[in-house]
Amino acid sequence: MxxxxxxxxxxxxxxxxxxxxxxxxCLRRADALVLPMWHGKPLMRTPKSLCWLSPAHRMxxxxxxxxxxxxxxxxxxxxxxxxxxxGAPARKSEAGAMFERGFQPHPLTPDMAGFVNLRQVMAGLCxxxxxxxxxxxxxxxxxxxxxxxxxxxxPTDILSGGWRRYCRGCGNESFCPLxxxxxxxxxxxxxxxxxxxxxxxxxxxxxxxxxxxxxETVEAAIRRETFEExxxxxxxVRYVASQPWxxxxxxxxxxxxxxxxxxxxxxxxxLASALWVSRRRMQxxxxxxxxxxxxPRTGSxxxxxxxxxxxGKLS
Numbered sequence: 001m002x003x004x005x006x007x008x009x010x011x012x013x014x015x016x017x018x019x020x021x022x023x024x025x026c027l028r029r030a031d032a033l034v035l036p037m038w039h040g041k042p043l044m045r046t047p048k049s050l051c052w053l054s055p056a057h058r059m060x061x062x063x064x065x066x067x068x069x070x071x072x073x074x075x076x077x078x079x080x081x082x083x084x085x086x087g088a089p090a091r092k093s094e095a096g097a098m099f100e101r102g103f104q105p106h107p108l109t110p111d112m113a114g115f116v117n118l119r120q121v122m123a124g125l126c127x128x129x130x131x132x133x134x135x136x137x138x139x140x141x142x143x144x145x146x147x148x149x150x151x152x153x154x155p156t157d158i159l160s161g162g163w164r165r166y167c168r169g170c171g172n173e174s175f176c177p178l179x180x181x182x183x184x185x186x187x188x189x190x191x192x193x194x195x196x197x198x199x200x201x202x203x204x205x206x207x208x209x210x211x212x213x214x215x216e217t218v219e220a221a222i223r224r225e226t227f228e229e230x231x232x233x234x235x236x237v238r239y240v241a242s243q244p245w246x247x248x249x250x251x252x253x254x255x256x257x258x259x260x261x262x263x264x265x266x267x268x269x270x271l272a273s274a275l276w277v278s279r280r281r282m283q284x285x286x287x288x289x290x291x292x293x294x295x296p297r298t299g300s301x302x303x304x305x306x307x308x309x310x311x312g313k314l315s
Contacts, residue, residue, distance in 0.1 A: 004122035004299035005244045007131030011071035017161035023068065027055050031075040034060055035132065037140050038082045041115040042133045048124040050133060051113040059108040067139045067162025069132050079136030081144065123299030137246040142176040150174065181250045182221045183209035185305040185314065186232060188259040192282055192309060195229065195274040206296035207305060222257055230274045231265025243301040254301045256314050283310050
């Protein structure tokens with residue numbers, strides 16, 4: 001696996017769980033397993049292994065939502081949202097949880113199992129667990145924030161194993177939305193453009209990124225975001241790879257972009273700083289040998305693109 005959440009091996013046929021009878025029959029199978037999730041955090045047995053439970057496990061008796069993720073081989077996999085329990089820590093905001101680290105055991109978990117920030121462990125998961133975890137976070141996050149119909153505001157029902165919501169009041173159907181985001185490795189000759197968000201720790205830098213706006217092509221979004229944030233005009237762009245990013249519900253579209261010049265004009269409402277970095281210095285940054293700049297998180301598509309460029313595989 002080149003970066004987190006880039007699996008592709010999970011069977012996503014939901015025809016056998018479309019109705020309640022099929023869903024319940026699948027959940028009763030002897031090889032069915034459930035991944036508990038608490039506020040978007042998966043239950044982990046070890047730092048590199050998800051903790052899967054039998055559907056009959058007592059922790060799951062008070063679940064607030066359960067969805068079908070797909071099949072691993074031929075075995076069905078589900079995810080369940082676990083409500084707060086007595087003694088649970090206060091829930092953090094999405095922004096506050098971005099760099100959260102820690103291990104939160106549940107009183108009913110198997111020995112040494114606990115809930116962990118998915119960002120913290122994403123680089124260590126195998127391809128299968130990585131894909132299942134990102135699917136679980138995406139689906140359960142959608143259900144927790146879209147319980148009412150967007151057309152008539154009535155409560156909606158979960159159908160199709162968790163892949164669809166239906167309003168009995170007006171018949172409106174809704175599906176889990178994704179927000180496409182461009183993330184671009186902007187280069188000029190032998191230098192790379194890095195930026196730092198106002199919300200990140202002081203030394204962390206990464207690639208420029210931004211949401212695609214309505215009516216906008218991917219290429220136009222790359223050129224607009226780069227120019228708005230740094231004043232850099234971009235010429236040729238080339239698609240490289242994509243990454244699901246469920247924080248909360250994005251699809252990162254990674255591109256190589258060629259800058260026309262290096263004259264920076266930083267919009268400090270968007271970025272705290274931006275700078276050009278040579279290939280040699282970027283290699284030192286990746287090896288944590290630079291005192292002033294820290295690289296993007298391991299497992300992210302930003303880290304992957306930068307490493308490809310440093311190795312001479314993107315130009």
